[in-house]
Amino acid sequence: MTESAIRAALESYVDPYLGESLGAARAVREVTPSGAGFAARICLGFPVGGYEAELGAALREHVAAAGITAPLELRIESEILAHQVQRHLKPLEKIKNIVAVASGKGGVGKSTVAVNLALAWAAQGARVGILDADIYGPSQPLMLGLEGERPSSPDGKHLRPLEAHGVVAMSIGFLIDPGQPMVWRGPMVTQALTQLLADTEWGELDYLVVDMPPGTGDIQLTLSQRVPVAGAVIVTTPQDIALADAVKGLKMFEKVAVPVLGIVENMSVYVCLNCGHTEHVFGAGGGARMAEVHRVKLLGELPLDARIREETDSGRPTVVAEPDSPRARAYFEMARRTAAALALRARDRSSVFPKIIVEES
Secondary structure, three states: OOHHHHHHHHHOOEEOOOOEEOOOOOOEEEEEEEOOEEEEEEEEOOOOOOOHHHHHHHHHHHHHHOOOOOOEEEEEEEOOOOEOOOOOOOOOOOEEEEEEEEOOOOOOOHHHHHHHHHHHHHHOOOOEEEEEOOOOOOOHHHHOOOOOOOOEOOOOOOEEOEEEOOEEEEEHHHOOOOOOOOOOOHHHHHHHHHHHHHOEOOOOEEEEEEEOOOOOOHHHHHHHHHOOOOEEEEEEOOOHHHHHHHHHHHHHHHHOOOOEEEEEEEEEEEEOOOOOOEEOOOOOOHHHHHHHHOOOEEEEEEEEOHHHHHHHHOOOOHHHHOOOOHHHHHHHHHHHHHHHHHHOOOEOOHHHOOOOOOOOO
16 A cells, blocks of 8 residues: 555545545645554645544545555644635734625524634634624624723724634724614725724734624625625525525625625524424525526535524523534534635735835935
């Protein structure tokens, strides 16, 4: 048995999240002799925390099916890179990827999806922040258990984000009283969003999740024109009226050259707390049909479960409150598919080019 045979077998494995072989993803970095067998290093472009055992078992089974019986030691790790953004913008210096979570209409659970996405990525080993861009109705302070807290500003110019459950967060809700309405016109709202992003000391992040307000208005346009977004996630529910608005959101991102990573169908199936009976209250398959028609990925079908609401309202969203539950697994799966969809996109190459400075002599 040779190293090349081991490598060929590993590279032929198709990862279910990437949807392509490890060879196509250039994920098999090293194969070396080790004792009576071999050692291999697999490097994926998305967080692998909680996935190592599952992938390791699948790879060993795949290699064995190819007739290779030598012991195989696997080291599975991640390398999260910055990905391309709108052509006229460059990724922020310390934030590798900004991912917008958006919906065409309110009431589809977009903020719940956004916070669980951020927390799932953090639990899987990534450095994550979340920006609450819903200036009129900020909900992340409540969902993260940070309501009533205020960020500090050591230099009087920049804000230090608050931290909860392993993610850093910024929201206009941290700067105003909870009951105070934001009676602002469009230009003030867009300026507030820009300042919250630019004047926050985010630190080094792999992902910054932006919880967008519903619709296709000023903030969405500001985000697409001024903020380097690596990808967008569209949240919908299965019924036709929500899907119609979700399509508008998808089309808006396409027009402004922000790639849509995929669709998340929220409230896909109702789970009865008493008997466990499941029912498609809002219809079935709407997200899958939308994804097929518009040629994007279906990133997840999330349950309608009263416990998700209770956990989020308590400041401990599902992936933190009950990480081993079936409902949390749906969020972890969705997060991994989303990160894998981003990993398939072209890398940002701006950092490899030299900066040209013209000086008068």
